[in-house]
Structure formats: C-alpha cells, structure tokens
Amino acid sequence: MHINRRMVFVYQLIIGFVETELGIWMVATPESALNRLLYAPAASLPLVSFVGMFVFTLGVCELLGAYLASRREGLFRLQSVWLVTTIIHSGSAIFICMQVVTGIMAMGWLLMAALLGFFALSEAFLVKWSTSAPSMHLSEPLMCHRRSAKTQTERRPWIQ
Numbered sequence: 001m002h003i004n005r006r007m008v009f010v011y012q013l014i015i016g017f018v019e020t021e022l023g024i025w026m027v028a029t030p031e032s033a034l035n036r037l038l039y040a041p042a043a044s045l046p047l048v049s050f051v052g053m054f055v056f057t058l059g060v061c062e063l064l065g066a067y068l069a070s071r072r073e074g075l076f077r078l079q080s081v082w083l084v085t086t087i088i089h090s091g092s093a094i095f096i097c098m099q100v101v102t103g104i105m106a107m108g109w110l111l112m113a114a115l116l117g118f119f120a121l122s123e124a125f126l127v128k129w130s131t132s133a134p135s136m137h138l139s140e141p142l143m144c145h146r147r148s149a150k151t152q153t154e155r156r157p158w159i160q
Contacts, residue, residue: 005069005070008069008078008126009066009069009070011122012062012063012065012066012069013063013066015059015062015119016059016060016061016062016063016064016065016066017059017063018059019055019056019058019059019062020056020059020060020062020063021059022052022055022056022059023052023053023054023055023056023057023058023059024052024056025052026048026049026051026052026053026055026056027049027052027053027056030045030046030048030049030052031045033048033052034048058085058088061081061084061085062081062085064081065078065081065082065085068081075130078130079127079130079131082123082126082127082130083127085119085123086120086123086124086127089116089117089119089120089123090116090117090120090124092113092116093113093114093116093117093120096109096110096112096113096116097110097113100113
C-alpha cells in the first residue's frame with residue numbers, strides 16, 4: 001500500500017500550523033484562549049500559558065514532519081516524529097477523558113480529546129504503514145525536480 005507523498009505533506013502542514021498557532025495564542029493571550037475555547041477558572045491562566053508552549057512545540061514537531069515528508073531520505077526520521085506525536089496525542093486524549101470522567105474538567109473538553117484521538121489514530125496508522133511498507137518510500141516525489149542518480153559517495157566524496 002502506498003500513501004501519496006503530497007497528502008502526507010499537507011497532513012503534516014495542517015496539523016503543524018493548527019497546533020503551532022493554538023500554542024502561540026495560548027501563550028500570548030491565555031485569557032482570550034480560554035474564553036473562546038472552553039470555560040476554565042481564572043486561576044488556571046499561568047497553567048494555560050505553560051500548556052500553550054507545549055502545544056506550540058508539538059506543532060513545530062509536526063512542521064518538521066512536513067519538511068521531512070518533502071524529502072525522500074526523510075522517511076526514517078519522519079517515522080520518529082510520528083511515533084513521538086502519536087504517544088503525546090494519545091496520552092493527552094486519555095488524560096483529558098479521565099479528567100472529564102472525574103469531574104475535574106468540563107464536558108466541552110471531550111471535543112479536544114476527540115481531536116487529539118483523531119491525530120493519534122492517524123499518526124499510528126502512518127507509523128504502522130511506514131514500518132510495514134516494503135520499499136520504505138512514499139509513492140511519488142513531492143518536488144517537481146528530480147535529483148541526479150548520484151550515489152552517496154559521489155555526492156559526498158569524503159564518505160568512504
């Protein structure tokens with residue numbers, strides 16, 4: 001089964017931009033972010049900035065994934081990005097669900113848990129696909145130009 005390289009690139013860009021922008025918003029104006037997203041007590045504003053920085057760095061990881069998806073030799077590193085972000089997204093979704101069940105967080109947070117769960121499942125699929133793919137390559141190049149067929153030694157003669 002092959003996955004289109006452009007689709008992976010666009011997927012990584014969308015998730016990366018959403019999480020990066022949300023993180024910046026939560027750090028810059030935590031009160032505005034809380035009022036627009038979900039209800040939370042005013043005492044939790046410093047924590048929202050901290051969580052915002054975490055979300056921002058996760059978004060940067062996703063943008064790194066987009067960069068790696070654009071490079072043929074980046075697939076092995078992209079697998080690591082997917083594995084780490086799968087663990088973080090699934091752990092966050094489980095944590096939010098547990099907080100809602102115990103009554104600590106409002107029911108509205110289940111929407112965020114569902115979104116994180118979707119991200120975790122899609123990235124888990126990508127990890128599974130990439131480890132079972134026989135060729136370990138995405139189906140088509142992202143860039144229009146093709147590199148020459150030089151070997152690694154020809155490109156970098158100092159590597160023996």
